[in-house]
Amino acid sequence: MSAPDFWDNQDRAQKHIAALNGLKRAVLPLVAFRKKVDDLDVLAEFAESSEGTEQESYERELEQTTAALLAELDGLEIASFLTGQFDRNNAILSIQAGAGGTESNDWAAMLFRMYTRWAEERGFTAEITDVQEGDQAGISRATLILSGENAYGYAKAERGVHRLVRISPFDSNKRRHTSFCAVDVVAEVDDTIDIDIPESEIRVDVYRSSGKGGQGVNTTDSAVRLTHLPTGLVVVCQNERSQIKNRASALKVLKARLYEKRLDEQRSEMERFYGEKGEIGWGSQIRSYVMQPYQMVKDLRTGVSTADVSGVLDGELDSFVNAWLRAGCPRHRNKDIQMEDE
Numbered sequence: 001m002s003a004p005d006f007w008d009n010q011d012r013a014q015k016h017i018a019a020l021n022g023l024k025r026a027v028l029p030l031v032a033f034r035k036k037v038d039d040l041d042v043l044a045e046f047a048e049s050s051e052g053t054e055q056e057s058y059e060r061e062l063e064q065t066t067a068a069l070l071a072e073l074d075g076l077e078i079a080s081f082l083t084g085q086f087d088r089n090n091a092i093l094s095i096q097a098g099a100g101g102t103e104s105n106d107w108a109a110m111l112f113r114m115y116t117r118w119a120e121e122r123g124f125t126a127e128i129t130d131v132q133e134g135d136q137a138g139i140s141r142a143t144l145i146l147s148g149e150n151a152y153g154y155a156k157a158e159r160g161v162h163r164l165v166r167i168s169p170f171d172s173n174k175r176r177h178t179s180f181c182a183v184d185v186v187a188e189v190d191d192t193i194d195i196d197i198p199e200s201e202i203r204v205d206v207y208r209s210s211g212k213g214g215q216g217v218n219t220t221d222s223a224v225r226l227t228h229l230p231t232g233l234v235v236v237c238q239n240e241r242s243q244i245k246n247r248a249s250a251l252k253v254l255k256a257r258l259y260e261k262r263l264d265e266q267r268s269e270m271e272r273f274y275g276e277k278g279e280i281g282w283g284s285q286i287r288s289y290v291m292q293p294y295q296m297v298k299d300l301r302t303g304v305s306t307a308d309v310s311g312v313l314d315g316e317l318d319s320f321v322n323a324w325l326r327a328g329c330p331r332h333r334n335k336d337i338q339m340e341d342e
Contacts, residue, residue: 079150089187090147093146095181096108097141098182100177103170108140116144117315119315124147124148125146125148127147129253130238159183160182160286164181176292203226203229206243224250233257290309
């Protein structure tokens, strides 16, 4: 960066700066943690060499500091699993209501709220690109772009079918209902990824945005629907007042989905991303949210569960996400295999 010609090529300079910032984000937290561990050693020496009330004070501080460092270490370990090519990228998260009409639409709205809350807790920015309202309540589909450090690395853990069991607020007989929604997550790709989509392969439809009344986006045909004819992929964007901006956003999402599909085909593992969701119904869910006859959220991939259903629906998803990341880490898989052998 100190070279005289560094800024002669702006694009190249920005790439170098982005790479440098990425390395800093990976290394500096470890350097800071090492320093805290060294300070902890000094604190332990003080506790050993002291007596009486002074020793008790040092021991209390030692216990509190150790607990804080263990929590920080847990976060550093989880971050170390995010080594995929696009884990640092933004995430495009889509929610699709399954069969069941109003029940599934309401469940989709609950998931939409859950993910926006989770994004806020993690410090991500959630940009809504498309929301399709349900006929009577809730939403039938929605698309969010989660922006932030390692957004895709964390959000990819949520890809799959989510099942809700509860007493329906829409059933006058107060019967228990089961609803399903599918969540899909792809990484947002940048200009460094070569995705060429000929205009002849895209059908563009424009229409009036379907948001609730009174907004500027509803006064013009600003919403854009792109259909990729060879694959049938459809992307909708209606959050901007400008048709041009909506088209650009929709094209970005379409490129991300096409690239994800291309990777799946190259690896001959379509089940890994899309087949894993299967049908939006029985037998294909990754997580169950049970509100009646008992309270429990259980991830069927990792076995992690909690009785705090309200907390989970308020965005407390890290225990499920972290467990899934750990389960996918070769280091942890090898430990599990070794324990089984023993």
